[in-house]
Amino acid sequence: MKPLRLLARRDLPADTATLARWLVGKTLVRDSSEGRTAGTIVETEAYVPGDAAGHAFIGRTARNDSLFLRRGHAYVYFIYGMHYAINVSAEHAGVGAGALIRALEPIEGVELMRARRGTQRLTDLTRGPGRLAQAMAIDRALDGVDLCVRGSPLWLGHALRDTGELATSVRIGITKEAARPLRFYERGNPHVSGARALRT
DNA sequence: AGTGCGATTGACT
DNA sequence: GTCAATCGCACTA
Numbered sequence: 001m002k003p004l005r006l007l008a009r010r011d012l013p014a015d016t017a018t019l020a021r022w023l024v025g026k027t028l029v030r031d032s033s034e035g036r037t038a039g040t041i042v043e044t045e046a047y048v049p050g051d052a053a054g055h056a057f058i059g060r061t062a063r064n065d066s067l068f069l070r071r072g073h074a075y076v077y078f079i080y081g082m083h084y085a086i087n088v089s090a091e092h093a094g095v096g097a098g099a100l101i102r103a104l105e106p107i108e109g110v111e112l113m114r115a116r117r118g119t120q121r122l123t124d125l126t127r128g129p130g131r132l133a134q135a136m137a138i139d140r141a142l143d144g145v146d147l148c149v150r151g152s153p154l155w156l157g158h159a160l161r162d163t164g165e166l167a168t169s170v171r172i173g174i175t176k177e178a179a180r181p182l183r184f185y186e187r188g189n190p191h192v193s194g195a196r197a198l199r200t
Numbered sequence: 201a202g203t204g205c206g207a208t209t210g211a212c213t
Numbered sequence: 214g215t216c217a218a219t220c221g222c223a224c225t226a
Contacts, residue, residue: 045207053207063222081219083208100207130208173207193208 004029004038004157009072009148012156016090019071020046020099021184023088025163028104029155030136035112037136039104039126040160043185043192045171047087049097052176056096065144067096072148072156076133076140083130084139088147088156102172102183104132105191107160128193164188 004027013019021044029038047054047067055077056067066075067089075087075098087098104126106113113125113135126132133139138154147156167187170179172194185192 047207055207058223061223077207078221079206080208081206081221085207087207102207128208171207 002160004160006150007148007156007158009070012071012088012148014071014091016048016097016099017046017182019088019090020044020182021166023099023101023156024166024184024186025159025161027107027157027160028101028136029157030109030138031153031155032137034137035109037109037112038107038157039132039136040107041101041103042105042189043101043103043183043194045100045102045184046090046182047098047100048182049091049095051097051180053171053174053178053180054097056098060096064096067098068094069144072146074138074142074145074147074154076138076143078140079130084133085129086133086138086142086154100129101132102129103127103185103189103191103193104135105189106135123190127191169194 013022023041023044026041055064060068069089070093071090073089087100090097117125117135125135142154145154165187168181169183171183
């Protein structure tokens with residue numbers, strides 16, 4: 001396997017939508033006491049500055065504070081009383097925006113992911129924001145973590161393979177700003193979510 | 201102090 | 214295809 005190399009913050013595009021597109025193909029790595037899990041990012045959504053669908057729209061609060069950090073930090077939120085999901089903070093410090101990571105293709109630690117998820121099927125491990133958070137043991141304890149430093153429990157790595165065709169669609173599960181084409185995914189990848197939510 | 205709901209998922213008809 | 218689970222948080226009062 002190719003070695004996992006940390007992405008430098010200067011490599012991250014400052015613009016939120018550009019960042020979300022660019023993240024498809026990169027690697028998300030989780031180092032925990034249980035071991036390492038990692039996956040190729042295959043689906044993201046952009047929540048841009050001033051976006052009424054974004055969690056930062058209401059202004060900076062204790063919950064969404066991490067969205068306002070300099071790009072490359074984790075914003076982890078709790079939703080529906082049972083699920084966590086992770087964003088990569090975007091833009092400059094003080095601007096509330098982020099890229100939601102919606103799906104991964106597992107690369108490393110698949111057995112650990114299976115144990116955490118309580119299921120065997122490979123495409124059930126990290127297809128969807130809640131599932132991937134569970135597979136990677138991501139919760140509010142990781143909120144605000146810097147994804148661009150060595151030794152972080154959660155970090156971003158370079159692409160480990162060529163990325164397939166990038167596709168674009170509207171975002172899933174929102175009602176405001178629902179027509180904006182801000183979801184990005186690798187076309188045809190079986191780990192991409194959204195089959196229920198979208199016909200395309 | 202009470203209310204309503206959400207960037208989802210899994211179980212079930 | 215439909216729907217309940219489950220709770221932190223923003224908002225109203």
